[in-house]
Amino acid sequence: MSLSQAASNADLSKETEGTTPVLSLSNVSKNFPGKKVLKSIDLQIAPGELVALVGNNGQGKTTLMKVILGLLIPDSGEVLINGESATSNRSIAQKSIFGYLPETTAFYPNLTGLETLHYFAVLKQEGRSKVLEVLKIVGLAQAAQYRVKTYSKGMKQRLGLAQALLGKPKLLLLDEPTNGLDPSGIHEFYQILGRLKNEGVAILMSSHLLAEIESRSDALALLKDGVISANGTVETLIRDAELSSIIKFHKGANFDVVRLDELLQLHTTEKIYSEHTDSFVLTCHPSHKQALLLSLLSADALISNLIVNDPGLEELFLQLNSGLEIT
Amino acid sequence: MMSTFTILFAIARKEFVDHLRNGWIVAVGLAFAIFSLLITFVGFGFTGSVGVGQEQSTLFSLINLVIYLVPLLGLLLSYDGIAGEYERGTLDLLRSYPFNSLLLLYGKWLGLFMVLASTLIVGLTAPAIISIASGHTLQAWTVLLVTSVWIGIVFNSIALMFSVLILERSRLIAIAIGIWLLFVVLFDLGVIGLLVSTEGNVPMDMVNLLFYLNPTALYRLLSIDLIMDQTMIQQLGLMGQIPPTAALIGAFFAWTVVPVMIAGWRLRRLGK
Numbered sequence: 337m338s339l340s341q342a343a344s345n346a347d348l349s350k351e352t353e354g355t356t357p358v359l360s361l362s363n364v365s366k367n368f369p370g371k372k373v374l375k376s377i378d379l380q381i382a383p384g385e386l387v388a389l390v391g392n393n394g395q396g397k398t399t400l401m402k403v404i405l406g407l408l409i410p411d412s413g414e415v416l417i418n419g420e421s422a423t424s425n426r427s428i429a430q431k432s433i434f435g436y437l438p439e440t441t442a443f444y445p446n447l448t449g450l451e452t453l454h455y456f457a458v459l460k461q462e463g464r465s466k467v468l469e470v471l472k473i474v475g476l477a478q479a480a481q482y483r484v485k486t487y488s489k490g491m492k493q494r495l496g497l498a499q500a501l502l503g504k505p506k507l508l509l510l511d512e513p514t515n516g517l518d519p520s521g522i523h524e525f526y527q528i529l530g531r532l533k534n535e536g537v538a539i540l541m542s543s544h545l546l547a548e549i550e551s552r553s554d555a556l557a558l559l560k561d562g563v564i565s566a567n568g569t570v571e572t573l574i575r576d577a578e579l580s581s582i583i584k585f586h587k588g589a590n591f592d593v594v595r596l597d598e599l600l601q602l603h604t605t606e607k608i609y610s611e612h613t614d615s616f617v618l619t620c621h622p623s624h625k626q627a628l629l630l631s632l633l634s635a636d637a638l639i640s641n642l643i644v645n646d647p648g649l650e651e652l653f654l655q656l657n658s659g660l661e662i663t
Numbered sequence: 664m665m666s667t668f669t670i671l672f673a674i675a676r677k678e679f680v681d682h683l684r685n686g687w688i689v690a691v692g693l694a695f696a697i698f699s700l701l702i703t704f705v706g707f708g709f710t711g712s713v714g715v716g717q718e719q720s721t722l723f724s725l726i727n728l729v730i731y732l733v734p735l736l737g738l739l740l741s742y743d744g745i746a747g748e749y750e751r752g753t754l755d756l757l758r759s760y761p762f763n764s765l766l767l768l769y770g771k772w773l774g775l776f777m778v779l780a781s782t783l784i785v786g787l788t789a790p791a792i793i794s795i796a797s798g799h800t801l802q803a804w805t806v807l808l809v810t811s812v813w814i815g816i817v818f819n820s821i822a823l824m825f826s827v828l829i830l831e832r833s834r835l836i837a838i839a840i841g842i843w844l845l846f847v848v849l850f851d852l853g854v855i856g857l858l859v860s861t862e863g864n865v866p867m868d869m870v871n872l873l874f875y876l877n878p879t880a881l882y883r884l885l886s887i888d889l890i891m892d893q894t895m896i897q898q899l900g901l902m903g904q905i906p907p908t909a910a911l912i913g914a915f916f917a918w919t920v921v922p923v924m925i926a927g928w929r930l931r932r933l934g935k
Contacts, residue, residue, distance in 0.1 A: 405759040408934040425931075432761035441752040444677070446684040458673040459760050461666050503761070 356419050357382050358433070358507045358538040359404060364413030366396075366403055373399045375562040377413070381507070381538045386529060388549040389542040391559035392657060397542040398439060400559065401509045404540070405436055418506075432460075435505030435537075437496045439512050445485035449476055449495055452484055453502070460503035470498040473528055475521075489516035497525070501532075508532065510541040514548065526552050550649040558656050566656055570649055577655055579647035581625050583618040583632075590637040599635065603628040615641075670762050674770025675777060682740075682778040691736060692785025698728055703790040718799045719895045722807060725790070726886045729811045730879050733783070734847055737818025738839040740778060744771045744819075745826040745930070746835055758933070765927050772823060772923055779815040783808060806889045814882040817918045818842075821878075824922035827929045850877045871906050878918045885911040 357380040366374040373396045381387050389397050402408040404415065406426035415422045417430050443452055453467045471477045474494040479487070487495065493516045500508060508529075514522045529539060529552070543549050549556070550570055558566040566573050596616075600607055603624040608617045616639075620628055625644075632639055682688055702724045745768065748754040758764050791804040822839060829835050854873060858865060874880040887896060888905045896902055905911075 402755065402934070405755075406934075407755050407758055428761045428763070431759060434759055434761075436756060436759045438752045438756050441756060443751070443753065444681060446681050447677070451680075455673060455677050456760075459670055459757065459762060461669075461761070499756075 357416070358418060359540070360414075360416040360419075361404070362414050362416075364400075364403060364410045364415060366399055366408060366410050373562055374403065374410070377562075377564055379557055379564060379567070381540055383506070383536040383538050384533050385554045386533055386539040386541065386552065387555045387557055388553035389540060389557050389559060390544070390546065390549065390653060391542075395559045396562050397559055398511055401436075401511055401540070401542070404509060405434060406431070432503060433506040435500035435503070435508045437493075437500045437508075437510045437513050439515070441492070441496050443484045443492060443495060446483060448481055448483050449487070449491075450480040452495060453480075453498055456499040457502050462503045466502060470501045473501060474498045475524060490518060490521055493517055494521070497528070501528075506537060508537055508539045508541075510539065512542055512544065514543065514545060522548065546649045546653055556649070558653070560657060566652075570652075574647055574649070574652050575622075577647075577652055578622055579651050579655060580619045580621055581647060582645040583620050583625075583629070584615055584641075584643040584645070585632070585639040586613075586615045586641045588637040588640045592638065595635065595638060599631050599638075600628075603631065666762075667766065670766050671770045671773065674767060675774035678771055678774025679777045679781075683781075687740070688778060688781050688785065692782040695732060695736075695782065695786030696789050698732070699725055699786055699790045700793075702728055703793055718794060718797075718803070719891060721790075721794065722803055722890055723887075723895065723899075725787075725807060726883060726890070729807075729814065729886075730883060731847060733811055733815045734818040734879055735843050736782065737779060737815040738822045738843055740815075741771075741775050741819040741822035742826055742835040742839040743832050744775060744823045745926070746830045746832050747826075749830045750832060764930055768823065768827070768923065768927055768930055772819065775819045775823070776812075776816055779819060780812045783812050783815065787811070803890050807886065810882060810886045810889065813915060813919070814878060817878045817882075817915065820919050820922040820926075824926040824929075827926040846877050846879050850880065867904065871904075874906075875914045878915065881911055881915050881918070885915060 359379070359381045361377050361379045364374060364377040365372070377400060379387070379400075389400065391397055399408060403410050406415075406422065409424060413423070417426075417433065420430070422430050444455075447455065449471070450467065453471065454464060457464060457467050468477070471480050474497050476491065476494050476498060479491060484492065484495065493513070497510075497513060500510070514525055517525060526548075529541075533539065541549075541553070553570065555568060556566070556570050556573060557564050566577075568576075596607070600618070603620075605618050605620050605624060605628060609615075610617065618628075629642075629644070632642065703721050705724070743750075745754065748757065748767075754767075757767055787804070787808050791801075791808075794804065795801055821842060822835075825835060825838050825842075829838065854870065858870075874884060884905050885908070887899065887901060888908055888911065891899070893902070896905070
């Protein structure tokens with residue numbers, strides 16, 4: 337076999353491995369007495385993929401994570417972990433791929449950070465040397481000798497992340513992981529996630545902080561009323577949602593309101609004038625955006641100080657939650 | 664197999680360290696020591712001199728002290744055993760860990776056993792030393808310690824069972840006190856009421872059967888059977904009335920194991 341053949345075979349095997357999702361849910365439902373929390377959930381996560389789970393409070397994000405972990409048994413549907421069925425009680429081998437950070441964990445106030453992690457390490461059958469490593473990763477090495485009752489919320493969150501990293505997880509389930517972290521903590525946290533992604537760790541993370549997720553997640557799953565009402569990359573979802581851009585400008589040297597109205601009429605767009613700032617605001621459908629911008633810019637000194645605000649995850653989230661579903 | 668024991672002992676050890684650090688063992692142990700020392704000195708005071716009869720009455724008083732205090736200690740120690748983990752968020756976390764969740768229950772039980780045993784060793788050592796230094800036997804004190812730890816463990820098991828069944832600390836504290844009232848106070852009153860209302864026309868077998876329904880009654884009978892001498896048993900009017908030792912130990916054992924089995928069954932079913 338030539339070197340190039342060997343390389344292409346290696347690529348092929350990598351690709352084959354990559355196509356088996358670490359986690360695959362199909363048609364998963366879970367009811368609580370008097371309430372259907374999850375209705376027919378389909379979700380897949382590939383190795384090295386970061387999927388953000390978003391949705392308002394009480395939409396079933398935590399329940400979904402608990403179903404994946406086997407803490408709740410689904411009423412119907414199938415959960416596959418590494419391609420193997422895991423719908424009822426999880427085997428120890430299936431559990432050992434998880435790293436889980438619950439939404440709130442108080443830990444044990446009388447143990448030190450180091451003792452806490454030693455305890456969790458034994459329970460994950462992990463060596464003590466790994467404890468020091470994860471303490472360093474999450475930036476708790478200095479505080480490891482103090483009791484957990486002296487820790488701030490952010491430090492407890494770091495401790496929670498540290499225990500999730502024990503035992504070489506293949507699938508991290510993080511329930512609102514950046515809660516309580518300061519901005520530099522959030523930055524460090526995503527750096528850690530980035531490294532883990534590169535190592536092939538799949539990550540499912542719930543969060544309310546849309547701005548933070550937008551640039552960092554590979555895919556987004558929006559949970560609403562127990563169903564995933566949107567699933568895909570942030571870019572695709574925004575494009576498919578056909579969300580309007582906001583265009584702002586001031587009057588130009590040759591401003592003429594009749595000319596402007598004619599131009600806007602061509603692009604079926606209406607203007608709002610703000611007396612306070614002496615500026616105009618347009619809400620523009622994406623299909624007209626390019627042509628409208630061209631017209632505005634080519635009209636000689638009709639307008640000035642043009643600003644275009646394209647829709648982001650926040651606008652998408654608000655639209656999806658307002659009931660307009662994307663198919 | 665090896666890792667199973669490692670996990671079990673890690674959980675037990677954590678439980679013990681937690682109660683050592685929060686001061687439970689020392690504080691409760693010393694409080695118990697003060698009570699038992701008072702009883703020991705009052706016992707000495709009654710007879711004015713050290714004698715066999717005096718040791719017997721001291722031990723009998725201590726058995727009654729244990730009946731009042733140790734079930735309460737067992738209940739208060741364990742009622743939040745699993746519910747506490749649940750409310751802290753660590754129950755779900757540990758259930759997601761790669762080991763059989765039952766080990767969490769068994770490890771807790773073992774750890775709480777160690778806590779209770781240590782507390783009672785702290786509580787009973789001082790009177791035992793005084794008594795043994797006065798020429799009394801070590802054996803009776805050893806038996807008293809073992810049965811006292813055991814009755815505490817029975818209530819650990821009962822409290823852990825409710826801890827898994829209810830998972831809500833605020834309700835569990837009320838349940839713990841209710842269980843103590845039921846077994847330690849109301850049960851005896853009920854039996855006395857039954858005997859009075861029927862003018863004593865209740866078959867002794869039936870009364871004995873009732874005792875099997877109450878672990879503190881079993882403890883009283885077992886301790887009297889194992890510690891008291893014949894004269895004392897006669898004075899108490901129990902000659903020939905105590906069920907066979909093996910039956911008492913068997914019932915005690917069942918009271919220890921069955922609640923843990925029920926807790927385990929429930930723990931396995933969480934999430935269904």
